[in-house]
Amino acid sequence: MIDPNTPVLIGGGQFTYRGAPESCPPPIGLCARAAEAALADSGLNQQILTQIDGLAVVGFTIDAGGNLSRMPIPKAKNPPKALAKALGASPVWQTYTHVGGNTPQALVNEAAERIAKGDNKLVLLAGAEFLGSMMKLVQASNFGPLAAHQVDDEEAPAMFGDGRDGCSPYEARHGLEFPTNVYPMFENAYRANLGRSLEAHSTAMGALFAPFTEVAAQNPYAWFPQAQTAETLVTPSASNRMVGFPYPKRLNAIIQVDQSAAVLMASYAHAKSLGVPESQMVFLHGCADTIEKWNVLDRVDYHSSPAMRVGVREAFAMAGKSLADMSFFDLYSCFPVAVEIAAKEMGLATDDPRGLTLTGGLPYFGGPGNNYSMHGIVEMIHRCRKEPEAFGFLNANGWFLTKHAFGIYSCQPTMGAWARKPKKSYQGEIDAMASPEVTETPTGAATIETYTVIHAREGMRMGIVIGRDEAGRRFVANTPKGDIDIMADLEGRESVGREGQVVHDGERNIFTPQEFLGSVV
Known part of the structure; x- marks a missing residue:
């Protein structure tokens, strides 16, 4: 009844x-x-x-x-x-x-x-x-x-x-206040946990969302009612610029x-x-x-x-x-x-x-x-x-x-x-689930837990790294300001698990991958 x-x-x-x-x-x-x-x-x-x-x-x-x-x-x-x-x-x-x-x-x-x-x-x-x-x-x-x-x-x-x-003020100082900055970090961690290559995961993201576009194409209330191919969604272009690696524009809300x-x-x-x-x-x-x-x-x-x-x-x-x-x-x-x-x-x-x-x-x-x-x-x-x-x-x-x-x-x-x-x-x-200890002032050897590179219309703007220091404490850091080589390298290969050094400059934490330590002043 x-x-x-x-x-x-x-x-x-x-x-x-x-x-x-x-x-x-x-x-x-x-x-x-x-x-x-x-x-x-x-x-x-x-x-x-x-x-x-x-x-x-x-x-x-x-x-x-x-x-x-x-x-x-x-x-x-x-x-x-x-x-x-x-x-x-x-x-x-x-x-x-x-x-x-x-x-x-x-x-x-x-x-x-x-x-x-x-x-x-x-x-x-x-x-x-x-x-x-x-x-x-x-x-x-x-x-x-x-x-x-x-x-x-x-x-x-x-x-x-x-x-x-x-987010906390500490997180916000390093860029963790916008969805377009944070979700890419989840994505990179998810990919690394699966053990997929960058290329294979890009293909998988396109395959995931292409059927969504087909549903939108049939929805009279949709903002973009057109079907798109998986390749079109994930391939960066003038109309599909990178926003937060690995997401070009067409993968963003x-x-x-x-x-x-x-x-x-x-x-x-x-x-x-x-x-x-x-x-x-x-x-x-x-x-x-x-x-x-x-x-x-x-x-x-x-x-x-x-x-x-x-x-x-x-x-x-x-x-x-x-x-x-x-x-x-x-x-x-x-x-x-x-x-x-x-x-x-x-x-x-x-x-x-x-x-x-x-x-x-x-x-x-x-x-x-x-x-x-x-x-x-x-x-x-x-x-x-x-x-x-x-x-x-x-x-x-x-x-x-x-x-x-x-x-x-x-x-x-x-x-x-x-x-x-x-x-x-x-x-x-x-x-009640356990979380790692967080430090706001990490110094010394560190490992990347997840990361992203944030783009502006004119190109790469900022790298964000969530990492662990030698004591296993979690921190957030940015890559050295304006260092395009480091940002490009983060995007060019799997960077979860990479080692480097983190320092606290009084306002923010700065992470440098091991391979670039000699080139950063």
Whole structure:
């Protein structure tokens, strides 16, 4: 028997804006468009959105801190309240999320629990990214159209999620504050752990993501709806410059998009009272939320994710299902290694014939800031309805493989009272895992644990090394400033495990490979 308070997803909608930047709706407007699409998908009348008693908005990138947040861009101070006003609603639960691509799935998990406990009956989850148009306007010094982004509301919203900075000041000084700098380091560690050559792994990355482009090519909401060959994705060129070795541009999530998505959730009883047919209802069978050891330098290693492993296990256990029971997947795909490690922790082959994406992935469908996985959830709703006997799995990832959320979906109903395990009941297992000691002032002989070379448009800019000193302590360092030969050499051969010397210059650590010690002054 289906419990009346069982949470169900009853509608999902998306919107992609492709017009002139000066005419792009402001972020609240983009969220409203997605909410209206979700409502239309549910089959309910327009007035239903005024009846929502819960509303969560996924955090916009301009509110995430860093350089973008310091730009003189007018913006809503309380996005949930502004969206509620735009919809004519007065939800009792309103929240705005901290940074993290995990947040859409985490919000589904949270809303499901609130509905199951009777705290809410009808909840809207929405998010948007508008950096595509915004950056074009900023670059043209055309700030006039951005005035529509301003909403005069001084009240700070309630916040959802873990709001800690993504990295420590020590890590940030050496470049570990941007995803484009950190994920390549995971990739190089993953490759080295497999024992693949640079060439073979480049081929494998192309083979992994080429099918994603084929899915994007068929998705009307995709930012880059065109199929690309594996070779095109991984071969550096004028239009596919290297960003962070080993990733050329086409292997990186694209955040400068104008996209929004929203999901409408309700209790089973309320959905029935509204007239939603059971064939429209999608049930959340399993879910989990986990956090890796927070700082990158504290990770157990760089080629696995204990937090993913535990989260996958818990989501499957809650659903009473296994990997073999899944018919489709949407794996978070900001960079190849995010997919590779998720698949590894699930025991899923990266060439599994069921496919690994429903949208086309963040580099090709588009990576709308923190809100990408809301699009994945919308696609999951629609795919479940097409295959009502089937089950689908989705994972979402925030910061640097740091925060994770998981969901298992199906049109098959859950039976009995819906309940999820407390997160703390399994998070402690991850927290208790051993990490190496970290030193901020390493000196002497050292070995590379992982590394990358960061490029600017004009060429190589900075080498980043995570290494171990003679005592086994972990550190982060940069290569000598402007030394192109060292950076080129790091890119030219496997450099995990290479030896060298590290020194602390008073501000940063500098690592020099053994072969170059005589040439560096």
